[in-house]
Amino acid sequence: MLKKAKLSHLRYLAIIPLLLLLNGCAKHSIWWIFNPKGVGAHASFIYMMIDVAVMLAIVGVTAILIVWFMWKYQKGKNRGTYDGKWEHSRKLEVAFWGIPIVAVAFLSWAVAIHGSFAVNPYNPTIITKHMKPKGDPIQVDVIATDWQWLFIYPQFHNMAVANELVVPAHTPVFFKLTSTAVTTDFFVPQLLGMIDVMPGMRTKDALESNNLGTYQGIAADYCGAGTSWMLFKTKVVRMADFKQWAHGVENSPNTMDYAQFNRFAEPYINVKDKTPVYGHVEHGLFNHLLLEVMDGKKWPLPMFMTENMFHYLKLQAAEHRA
Known part of the structure; x- marks a missing residue:
């Protein structure tokens, strides 16, 4: 019986290296x-x-x-000696x-x-104390929806990209963040710390990276049916490449006013990793959204989305939504 018990325990221990291996292969x-x-x-x-x-x-x-x-x-x-009178x-x-x-x-x-x-995400001295010699920082407004990310670049013709963040290396990047309905966390594990993103509120974060590459950004809190697909690639590129990329996005014919944003903000599961770009977004959209959500604006979640997700995804695919 003892041998069988030992073998059983060894089998469980053998699973540990397998779990570590699977974790190394995991996407996140x-x-x-x-x-x-x-x-x-x-x-x-x-x-x-x-x-x-x-x-x-x-x-x-x-x-x-x-x-x-x-x-x-x-x-x-x-091995030791006993001292019955020891007290201090x-x-x-x-x-x-x-x-x-x-x-x-x-x-x-x-x-x-x-x-x-x-x-401190609101004023990280590790970034700000060396900021002036490096030139002007980049400002990015981040809006989380059910279940996508929208990144707006106010300094670049108010252009925007969904589900993809591109930033220049060796340059401080400051974020303002809010949400339409979902409460989650904005997190790029290799680049910056986690920060809450909440509807009707504005939070801040910052990053700076000297390492070129593509890094995974995630919604770190569970926030509904589409959480697993609420991802975004974060690309750190050379400044020259960033300016070239920004120029291409600015010239995109796609634009977004608040009415179009209302459509974008409706619950959507981005299973195909779409990253639509918008050459121009209506000025003040971020602040307007804050006020609208504070006044009770909502984007209702269809009941059948959670009751039959497979059917919902088929309907969503038929919409040919950008």
């Missing part, structure tokens, strides 16, 4: 967090490692001492109180204070 692997490519993401990673290292040092030393005491004072081994040790008092105080003080300064200011 958690290991992205350990490979930061943005200034803010890298700073967050460093502060997280400092926090973990200090905690591991305390827990590790404590675990070693527990094992050592169990070994030394094991009954019948006569200044050295132990200093260790028991001093080490936690020093650890908490260090974490309070290095992580809670310095780290919070460095990666």
